[in-house]
Amino acid sequence: MKINYDQVNGKNLKIFEKVYDYIIIGSGPAGVSFYKNIISKKKKSKILIIEDGDYHKKKYKKVFSKHLKIKLKSRAFTVGGSSTIWSNISSYFEEFEMKSRWNNEKKNLWPLKYKSLIAEYKKVDKKFNFFFDELKKKKFKIPFEVRQFIGSIYPLNFRKFIDYKEIDLIYNCKICSIDENSKLTRAYTDRDKQYFSAKKMIVCCGGIESINLIKNSINQKKIKNIQNKNIVGKFFMDHPKFNLGYLQYPRVDLIKKFELTKKKNNIQYYGISLRKNFQKKFNLLNSYVRFEKSSGKIVKLLSKINVPILKNIIKNKISYKVRVFCEMKPNINNLVTLKKKKTYVKLRLSKNDKRTINFLSSEIKKYFSHNPKFEKNLKINIARNKIEDASHHMGGLRYSNNNKLSNVDRNLKIRGLKNIYVCSSAVFPTSGSVNPTMTICALSSRLANFLSK
Numbered sequence: 001m002k003i004n005y006d007q008v009n010g011k012n013l014k015i016f017e018k019v020y021d022y023i024i025i026g027s028g029p030a031g032v033s034f035y036k037n038i039i040s041k042k043k044k045s046k047i048l049i050i051e052d053g054d055y056h057k058k059k060y061k062k063v064f065s066k067h068l069k070i071k072l073k074s075r076a077f078t079v080g081g082s083s084t085i086w087s088n089i090s091s092y093f094e095e096f097e098m099k100s101r102w103n104n105e106k107k108n109l110w111p112l113k114y115k116s117l118i119a120e121y122k123k124v125d126k127k128f129n130f131f132f133d134e135l136k137k138k139k140f141k142i143p144f145e146v147r148q149f150i151g152s153i154y155p156l157n158f159r160k161f162i163d164y165k166e167i168d169l170i171y172n173c174k175i176c177s178i179d180e181n182s183k184l185t186r187a188y189t190d191r192d193k194q195y196f197s198a199k200k201m202i203v204c205c206g207g208i209e210s211i212n213l214i215k216n217s218i219n220q221k222k223i224k225n226i227q228n229k230n231i232v233g234k235f236f237m238d239h240p241k242f243n244l245g246y247l248q249y250p251r252v253d254l255i256k257k258f259e260l261t262k263k264k265n266n267i268q269y270y271g272i273s274l275r276k277n278f279q280k281k282f283n284l285l286n287s288y289v290r291f292e293k294s295s296g297k298i299v300k301l302l303s304k305i306n307v308p309i310l311k312n313i314i315k316n317k318i319s320y321k322v323r324v325f326c327e328m329k330p331n332i333n334n335l336v337t338l339k340k341k342k343t344y345v346k347l348r349l350s351k352n353d354k355r356t357i358n359f360l361s362s363e364i365k366k367y368f369s370h371n372p373k374f375e376k377n378l379k380i381n382i383a384r385n386k387i388e389d390a391s392h393h394m395g396g397l398r399y400s401n402n403n404k405l406s407n408v409d410r411n412l413k414i415r416g417l418k419n420i421y422v423c424s425s426a427v428f429p430t431s432g433s434v435n436p437t438m439t440i441c442a443l444s445s446r447l448a449n450f451l452s453k
């Protein structure tokens, strides 16, 4: 059943009396994949999805940000969430990205083993096709780490997986706070004393909004038993991205193997990052670059003609745009706060983040150019680059075995609460450098597996 909250009045108030097995707040990839996973295991589950947005118009909400700016269109409030506007590019976390690689530590910061994450990737790939099976760990003989990325030209909108015979979905309904007593969980709307009840609740509101909902509930003196309130919103991360510039003397035959290409309905490329042992030695991260061919119209036209002399001329005219995508070191000073219903984000690159970019940039120039000394179009000094938000909002509700430095335990349950769980990139303890959605869905599959037992 599909219900518009704007039209809920005296006649259809019965929905408030119903006790669901699960309330899912948010209908983006996290919410939809959790519901699909749980219903495939427990067919008779009574599920309610609550969604702030509607079907026709996408809402965008401003975030006030200091240092790195969060774009207005970095999250969509609508049925299907940000999958209605995303690019659908995927790749996998590397095992070392789950670890702390700073101060010579080597601890896994994620409360799950790499093997389990890979097993979940395989499961969600079958259901939602994140291209995991196609992502190949090819060995290239170059002094860099190389990882493949695949996306589709027509991105997948998670709205299409919703079957209204299986669940109830109420839209135009913002949840302002949540709570639980010994038996039930409750999701409160902005209307006086109206709430929905369920045995268990899953917060799937996206990276920033999941934090806001928890913070709002604490401010309203609900979820009183939540542990480590002081770190809610802290350790926030993103994958800042920017154009490093153009390689004017590229080693075309080499770069060709890694550049962004379009094939049938897919795009694919390889991300190039610093060697693992190099990262370890200098306390650097796994930020990567992508090469995008950039040539004028005439060169593009001539490249279609198969004449050897022409080919040589064209080769000298091709340049490559170099784009950087950063991993961020988790930092307690990067945070999301809520003041008078406004969201504020403070997000700044750490020294390690900046050093990584500088190292990576100069290594790329040295290896991928014929003429490194004459590459004037690469802005190695990051102060001169316009760094953007990648719309990948992570951290703020840390997921860890460390019961002092986290809000969410290894089963994604909020610490101190009995029946409220979070499934969102807000739980990521490290950001890694790949697009987050396949990992979010892997967590939802793991959660469904846990709850169905």
Ligand SMILES: Cc1cc2nc3c(=O)[nH]c(=O)nc-3n(C[C@H](O)[C@H](O)[C@H](O)COP(=O)(O)OP(=O)(O)OC[C@H]3O[C@@H](n4cnc5c(N)ncnc54)[C@H](O)[C@@H]3O)c2cc1C
Residues within 6 Å of the ligand: 025, 026, 027, 028, 029, 030, 031, 050, 051, 052, 053, 073, 074, 075, 076, 077, 078, 079, 080, 081, 082, 083, 085, 086, 087, 088, 089, 090, 151, 173, 174, 175, 176, 204, 205, 206, 207, 209, 210, 213, 390, 391, 392, 423, 424, 425, 435, 436, 437, 438, 440
């Ligand atoms: C332009 C763009 C490009 C992107 N490209 C990629 C990409 O190539 N690959 C990739 O992996 N990721 C990409 N992303 C990120 C990707 O969209 C997110 O990782 C993914 O959508 C997160 O899923 P989610 O369900 O956790 O959150 P969302 O998709 O944000 O869904 C959350 C839902 O919760 C609802 N909600 C929030 N608060 C409340 C509340 N209080 N009450 C009720 N409902 C609420 C929202 O309306 C929304 O529908 C991109 C994002 C953008 C914006």
